[in-house]
Amino acid sequence: MLESKKNRREFLATVGAAGAASMLAGSAGAARSHGAEAQEQLAIDGGTPVRKSMLGSRPYGPQFYDDVEKQELLEVLDSRYPFRWWGGRSKALKFEKTYAEHIGVKYAIGVTSGTTALYTAMAALEIGPGDEVILPAWTWYADYDAVILSGALPVFAEIDESLAMDPTDIEARITPRTKAIVPSHLQGGVADLDPILEIARKHKVYVLEDCAQCCGGRYKGKFVGSIGNMGINSFQLGKTITAGEGGAVTTNDPKLFERAVRFHDVGSIRAPYTEELKGGLLQGFAACNFRMNEFTGAVLYGQVQKLDTIVTSLRANNRKVREGIADLPGLKLRKSADVDGDLGVTVFLTWESRERRDKFLRALRAEGIAASGPGGSVVLPRDGRIEGKRTVHPDWPSFNTPQGKAIQYGAESCPRTIDILDRTGGVIMDPTHSDEDCQDIVRAIRKVYLAMHTA
Ligand SMILES: Cc1ncc(COP(=O)(O)O)c(C=O)c1O
Numbered sequence: 001m002l003e004s005k006k007n008r009r010e011f012l013a014t015v016g017a018a019g020a021a022s023m024l025a026g027s028a029g030a031a032r033s034h035g036a037e038a039q040e041q042l043a044i045d046g047g048t049p050v051r052k053s054m055l056g057s058r059p060y061g062p063q064f065y066d067d068v069e070k071q072e073l074l075e076v077l078d079s080r081y082p083f084r085w086w087g088g089r090s091k092a093l094k095f096e097k098t099y100a101e102h103i104g105v106k107y108a109i110g111v112t113s114g115t116t117a118l119y120t121a122m123a124a125l126e127i128g129p130g131d132e133v134i135l136p137a138w139t140w141y142a143d144y145d146a147v148i149l150s151g152a153l154p155v156f157a158e159i160d161e162s163l164a165m166d167p168t169d170i171e172a173r174i175t176p177r178t179k180a181i182v183p184s185h186l187q188g189g190v191a192d193l194d195p196i197l198e199i200a201r202k203h204k205v206y207v208l209e210d211c212a213q214c215c216g217g218r219y220k221g222k223f224v225g226s227i228g229n230m231g232i233n234s235f236q237l238g239k240t241i242t243a244g245e246g247g248a249v250t251t252n253d254p255k256l257f258e259r260a261v262r263f264h265d266v267g268s269i270r271a272p273y274t275e276e277l278k279g280g281l282l283q284g285f286a287a288c289n290f291r292m293n294e295f296t297g298a299v300l301y302g303q304v305q306k307l308d309t310i311v312t313s314l315r316a317n318n319r320k321v322r323e324g325i326a327d328l329p330g331l332k333l334r335k336s337a338d339v340d341g342d343l344g345v346t347v348f349l350t351w352e353s354r355e356r357r358d359k360f361l362r363a364l365r366a367e368g369i370a371a372s373g374p375g376g377s378v379v380l381p382r383d384g385r386i387e388g389k390r391t392v393h394p395d396w397p398s399f400n401t402p403q404g405k406a407i408q409y410g411a412e413s414c415p416r417t418i419d420i421l422d423r424t425g426g427v428i429m430d431p432t433h434s435d436e437d438c439q440d441i442v443r444a445i446r447k448v449y450l451a452m453h454t455a
Contacts, residue, residue, distance in 0.1 A: 042451050044366035050444040051368025055437055057430035060310050061235075061242035061303050069302035073295060082294040085270055092297030093272070096248070098304050103223035105231070105250045107257040107276075110292030110300070111264050114212040114234025117247035118146035120290060121230045122180075124249070124260040125206050127152050129397035131179040136165035136191075137414035138421060139184040139377050142234075143210055144386060151397040152179065153404050156381050158416040161335040161350055163374055163424065164191035166416075171199050177403065180206040185214035185224050186377055188314075188345025192337035193219050193227050200228075208232070212247075213376060215240035216311035218341030225250045230260075235296075238376065240310055240343065241303035243296040258282050264290040311343060313431035317438050318344030321429070324442030328449050334424065347441070348374070348426040349449075357425045360448055364427070367444035373425040379418055381409040 041047030072091060081087025092110045100108035111117045127133060129151040135143045137156040147154040155173050160166035165183045181200055183191035193207070200207045207228030211217065215233050217224045225231030230253075233239075235246035249260045258277050261269050267284035274280055292300075325331060325347075334348035351357040357373065364371035380386050387409045389399045398404050411418060427441055 040447050040451070042363050042366065042448060043368070044363045049366060049368045050440050050447065054365075054368050054370055055433075055440060056370035057428045058432075059237050059242060060240055060314070060431055061306075062237070063432050064303070064306045064310060065299075068305065069299050072298035072302050076294045076298045079294075084291060084294055084297065087294075090297065091294050091301050092292040095292075095297045095301040095304060098301060099248060100250065102304060102307060103226050103231075103250065105226045106252045107250065107254070109249045109257070109260055109264060110297060111247040111249060111290040112292060112296075113245050113290075114140075114210075114232060114236065114239075114247040115142040115145065116264070116288070116290040117232035117234065117249045118142050118208075118210065119149050119288075120249050120260050120264045121208050121232050122146050122150040122152070123263040123287070124230060124251070124256045125180055125208065126259075127179050130177060130401060132175060132177045132403070133179060134165075134170055134173050134181045135380070136182075136184050136186075137381050137417040138163065138374070138379050139182075139186060139210065140212065141378060141380070141383075142212075143182050143184060144380050148391060148396070148398050153177075153398050153401065153407065154380075155407070156409070156414055158414055159420060160416075161420055161424070162189055162192065162337055163187060163334065163348075163420070164189055164337070165196070167192050167195035167199070169416075170196065171203075174199070174203050174205065175403075178203065178205050180208050180229075182208045182210055183228075184210040184212075184377075185217055187348075187374060188214055188217065188343030189334065190214060190217050190219045190224055190337050190341050197228070206230070212236075212239060213345075214343055216307050217343045219338050220341070224341075226252070229253065230256055235300055235303070241300065241307055243299035243303065246292060246296045246300055247290075255281070263287045310431050314429060315342075315344040317431065317433045318342075318347060318429050320435070320438040321347045321427070321441050321445070324438070325445050325449070328446065329453060331449070334426075344429055346374075346426060346428060347445070348424050350420070351423045351425075354422040356452070357423050360452060361425050363448040363451070364444055367447065369427055369441055369444045371425065371427050374421050375428075379411070379414065379421065381413045382411040382418070 043049035084090045084092040096108045096110050127150045131152040132155050133147045134155050136159050138159050144154050157169040158166050209228040209231040211225040212234035231250040233248045235242050267287040269280045332350040336342050361371045
């Protein structure tokens with residue numbers, strides 16, 4: 001956890017009423033004295049807000065739509081072949097190749113969503129009835145649903161202060177039936193993959209990276225989605241790059257690739273995949289149709305070329321804010337397994353209680369800065385349909401094994417996850433924030449934080 005080096009008393013003694021301006025010069029617009037800052041009346045108490053209108057964030061990808069996406073889309077319209085396998089030159093295929101090259105994997109398959117990408121990956125990994133899959137207790141429904149749709153049993157592990165799966169809470173949950181671990185890289189943060197991969201190797205289980213909320217993130221220099229046995233991504237509107245909907249499955253393993261190709265395309269493989277796989281080694285099996293259409297492929301082909309720009313801007317803005325608040329006494333920023341690889345989506349602080357967190361968020365909002373607790377995911381074990389083990393059919397295999405019958409979900413199964421989420425919150429960043437916007441975020445956080453620590 002990133003903590004400022006000074007304790008509160010040392011800090012206040014150092015800065016005095018007016019002495020801190022020079023100390024802060026150079027940080028994002030925070031060249032003000034701490035003493036003066038601490039005395040400023042908060043907007044929530046009737047003071048002047050830092051901003052008159054609320055500064056929030058917007059979906060990232062569409063802010064970067066331009067003639068590139070337009071041209072790609074027009075070409076699909078003009079071709080009159082929006083189906084990827086008719087008409088010769090596939091945009092979906094171009095997107096797959098570019099995306100695979102970008103993140104450094106041999107194979108990528110475009111699919112209809114992150115959810116169908118997960119289901120496809122589970123099928124590729126031959127996850128089925130009797131198998132168990134370990135998931136973080138806080139992630140999106142799709143991780144759980146894909147396990148259930150595969151007929152397997154979801155087992156939850158607690159998260160830690162990085163908001164990703166706690167590597168120290170995995171091993172005790174492994175049984176002879178465990179087939180895979182799904183570390184989700186959530187809210188732009190990367191899960192600590194090294195210890196997870198070590199556990200997976202020791203117990204011979206797969207690692208499937210869910211990168212839906214961290215497209216473009218890196219762990220120790222490698223792109224997420226290229227490190228585990230398989231990775232998935234989502235290109236729904238709330239993700240780093242987007243076509244409104246869409247997904248991808250990635251792997252370096254030709255057999256897993258072929259199984260994923262067959263599962264997402266009615267059990268078959270077609271050229272050019274047949275050429276890549278030298279004709280294909282496996283037989284077809286009952287499958288689905290999750291093929292990406294050409295309109296989606298066109299937009300994503302444009303978007304993937306902007307992934308670096310979006311991520312670089314997001315990280316730069318995040319750094320400005322972090323540097324502008326780094327000297328605050330006792331500051332606890334969200335833990336990170338790789339601060340340089342983190343996308344920079346959040347500037348989140350961890351508080352000692354939910355009440356303090358909520359007070360901070362309310363005051364920040366009054367200053368004109370949109371602020372919230374962690375979002376975009378759900379504490380799954382306490383969700384009604386999960387706690388009630390409700391499936392589409394009463395005899396669904398997931399809950400008809402002895403382990404499936406015995407397993408109990410509910411809030412009691414993940415107290416640490418709930419506690420951490422309740423105490424965490426802050427600001428969601430945006431790649432198009434100006435310097436001034438970042439300075440306002442810094443000013444507002446400093447103002448509220450110092451008021452809360454000197455009150
Ligand atoms: C972590 C995670 N996994 C999977 C998904 C599913 O993606 P989609 O909405 O494209 O089905 C999401 C969507 O928000 C997500 O956040």
